Amino acid sequence: MPDASSPTRLHSLEFHGPLSAARANRLVVRLAAAKPATVLDIGCGWGELLLRLVDAVPGAHGVGVDLNREDLARGRSTAAWRGLADRVQFVEESGIGTRRGPADVVLCVGSGHALTDAAPPDHLIGALRELRRLVNPGGRVLYAEGFWERPPTVLELSRMWPDAAAHDHCDLARLTDLAVEAGFRPLWVETAGPDEWEQFESGFQADVEEWLAANPQHPRAAELRHNADSHRASWLRGYRGILNMAYLTLIPVS
Ligand SMILES: C[S@@+](CC[C@H](N)C(=O)[O-])C[C@H]1O[C@@H](n2cnc3c(N)ncnc32)[C@H](O)[C@@H]1O
Structure with missing residues (x-):
């Protein structure tokens, strides 16, 4: 009998963010082309992208790090269902200052806050520096981060989330520049669409x-x-069309 005392959680979502199956497939193909032996996913949630990437690269091993026990359990159960339990580990721990890695591919999808406790606007460079530390030479990073499509007005900010501020995000050009400043070249820059x-x-x-x-x-x-x-209301009256998600595929440079 289903438990009627509370709703299920996020069971309608494949990914915990605005990511279509088509874009996920393209990302997996691009990251798999680097032939990673190791994949590290910081703030993995239930790790759908991690699982698809490891599945696409024979012999690759993955570790997903998150604090949400329920999501980690969902990830483990999917891994077992797909025959990946011996190649993907889901661990309950913080990504901040992680001693995991370095890895050949590092994923951080909508989880920059899982890499640094720096306050905005320093959180972006803090997350990018950590990603640079965690990736092996010749590897790849997928960093998905929010950005403003245009500067939000004070009224729009007041409708978004508690204490939303203009410096919570920057624009796409600045975000990509920050990745370059942190020691990456941008291999692919793409952004979520309205349908996602x-x-x-x-x-x-x-x-x-x-x-x-x-x-x-x-x-x-x-x-x-x-x-x-x-x-x-925070979506439809606040951040819809103003906040977007960038998917930056990054190559580390020395
Ligand atoms: C928007 S979700 C993204 C999940 C996943 N990357 C995806 O795209 O499906 C952000 C995740 O970051 C996790 N998180 C937040 N703070 C964290 C921390 N300090 N260490 C590890 N994970 C953290 C949350 O539990 C949540 O699962």
């Missing part, structure tokens, strides 16, 4: 909406409805 955002944001709420439809009178329904309404 709509799939992500709708999928993010879908478990809750399905549960509310099935349990409208549940004692927790009002609270969960309020949370879902707040999140949807």
Whole structure:
């Protein structure tokens, strides 16, 4: 019997971010071309991209690091289902100051905050320096990070998330320059499209909406409805079309 006391969590999402299957496939092909023996994923969540990359490179081994026990368990269970349990490890620990690595490919997808506790605006260079430290010579880094499509107004910031500030992100050109300053060349610069955002944001709420439809009178329904309404407002009235996600495939240089 499904437990009706709370909704499932993020089961409608393949990736925990605005990433389509088509882009993920292209990323995997590009990163696999470097023939990595080792892959490290910082802030891996359930590690879908990590699993696909290791699966695409015979003999490669991967480690995913995250603090979320439920997501790590989902990753382990998917790894076992796909016959990858002996090649991919999911570990519950912080990525900040990690002693894992260096690795041939390092993934950090929407998880820059898992690499550094530096406050904005220094968090970006802090994350990039860590990625440079963690990648082997000749390897590749995939760094997916938010950026502003245009500077947000004060009103728009007030509708995004608590204490949202202009220096939380920079623009795409500056983000890519910061990667170069940290010791990388940008192999590929690409950004999420509106469809990827709509799939992500709708999928993010879908478990809750399905549960509310099935349990409208549940004692927790009002609270969960309020949370879902707040999140949807922060997207549709706040960051939609202003915040975007860059996928930077980076080559380390000396
Ligand atoms: C937006 S999710 C991205 C997950 C995954 N990279 C993906 O794209 O599906 C950010 C992840 O960072 C993790 N995280 C946050 N702080 C962390 C830390 N200090 N160390 C490791 N993981 C952390 C969260 O638990 C969450 O799973």
